[in-house]
Amino acid sequence: MPSDLQPPAARATVREVGLRDGLQSIATVVPTAHKIEWISAAYAAGQREIEVGSFVPARLLPQLADTAEVLAHAKNLPGLVASVLVPNIKGAERALEQGADLMIVPLSASRAHSLANLRKTPDEVVAEVARIRALRDASGRRTLIEGGVGTAFGCTLQGEVAESEVLRLMVALLDAGADRVSLADTVGFADPASVARLFEKARALVGDRLACAHFHDTRGMGLANVYAAWQAGITRFDACLAGIGGCPHAPGASGNVTTEDLVFMLERMGVATGIDVTALLALRQRVAGWLSGETLHGTLWQAGLPQNAAPAALRLAATA
């Protein structure tokens, strides 16, 4: 951490993305009622930001076909920021109609990955964000727009993705009208040193408009990368309960950073999340029941909370 930065924050937000990034990657289709139960329990545990689904055609992602219904439930929970992923202006139209609090527009900094997954070049996605911004402004809705820059640390198709290109696209998204941006290690290539380097440069360019970090735990570095980003001033992190999500290129390998492990690490570090980790562990058990047969991840559920733990963890247990 360069000495000219502020000391890292004492509070952080863990955004649950299991209902979108997690569920879209696994075969099991979770019934709407269970998704609603998940959101209610996560809210009761203290989570205040949840990505509830994605407005993509149901034939592409049948697991998320009920996003409008799930979003309608989430909107009933006071103070919950309910976000959805929207890949294009059609998705944005639905997000605005349904009154999402936040829409996340994915961009892949890897041109090869962008063409393969989004069928657009990165700059065509930037142009789409400009159209989405115009649509939002015309709608009178207050739905925020977050541009999510994926494959920010490399790409399985293209290999290296230049830092300068990641930073250029991040700034271009803001210039096109995104309210804020995030950086994602879509395929698990990041390490703490590359995270420190890129996030420090990105923060120097756009400050707090860089609003979130999204890491995968593919090669065991998820929490180390969170720590490096937190040192660089990031205070919002995506995570999936039970680490669901997987890695499409390595069957059985870990996917997203595990929510309950991340909350435990932050609380243990003295960084308040407002989330009761004991309640999360109970929710994990319920979700694991719905996902029987799927590969789950995480360590805390197995190791348990520390026995005779130091004060920080004792406080966690006491709030259960």
Added chain:
Amino acid sequence: MPSDLQPPAARATVREVGLRDGLQSIATVVPTAHKIEWISAAYAAGQREIEVGSFVPARLLPQLADTAEVLAHAKNLPGLVASVLVPNIKGAERALEQGADLMIVPLSASRAHSLANLRKTPDEVVAEVARIRALRDASGRRTLIEGGVGTAFGCTLQGEVAESEVLRLMVALLDAGADRVSLADTVGFADPASVARLFEKARALVGDRLACAHFHDTRGMGLANVYAAWQAGITRFDACLAGIGGCPHAPGASGNVTTEDLVFMLERMGVATGIDVTALLALRQRVAGWLSGETLHGTLWQAGLPQNAAPAALRLAATA
């Protein structure tokens, strides 16, 4: 990282402790021939520091009863630093007789843990180190003495362990004649913030005589803790191939930091280890065959090296 410290080092040593800390915690007794094969392959992969066993009574740890024979093999490998754990002066006598390069004397900063596991108070262990030092000096041998301060981040029996007590015992070990010391999170209670705090204080007190960090991955923070210690100036880390070792208090939970994952992270960060991670992955597969039925850990063996990876990882693959 406080701005008055040097930038973290560009080289680090990964010390293999799987043959001692790993094997002592699992039921399978690995035959001597396999241990010798393991050491030779680890050496061929570039590992230059290996803890080969423990001089404790064979009835207590039958898995390590062949330590003298395994050490004799290790001593044939030029430039390999072969260490053994010695719990007391009897063990030290054997380590000196057999010509170990380094003997590691464990001390538990938790009084409760010390009494339960070592049947001595921490200060009685310090006194034993003074006797071991006198014995070493009288022997004419050059075997180094490392005092390993365990439960440095808390204890399942006692709960909190005061930082001041950890630091006091660390200095006392050096004053008693240890050539160097290490700090160990024996039960997986550390987090990156507590690691940064304790290692910075410890380094300020004793500098490079704090020679190693030993972390467990019990709650998924092993690599994050390594990163925090590396930022504080530590350049030697203990690890176990395939993450063997387990946690005695949580069956199935992860044990030590996984060697191959740690080497990959460091190399990816641009920190040279001298170790060929592809060769380690091949060795892991062989060791996994010997440990059939045991719970193994780690992520890299499953996710694989990155495809189309960035330059650092490409170099790793090219050395295979």
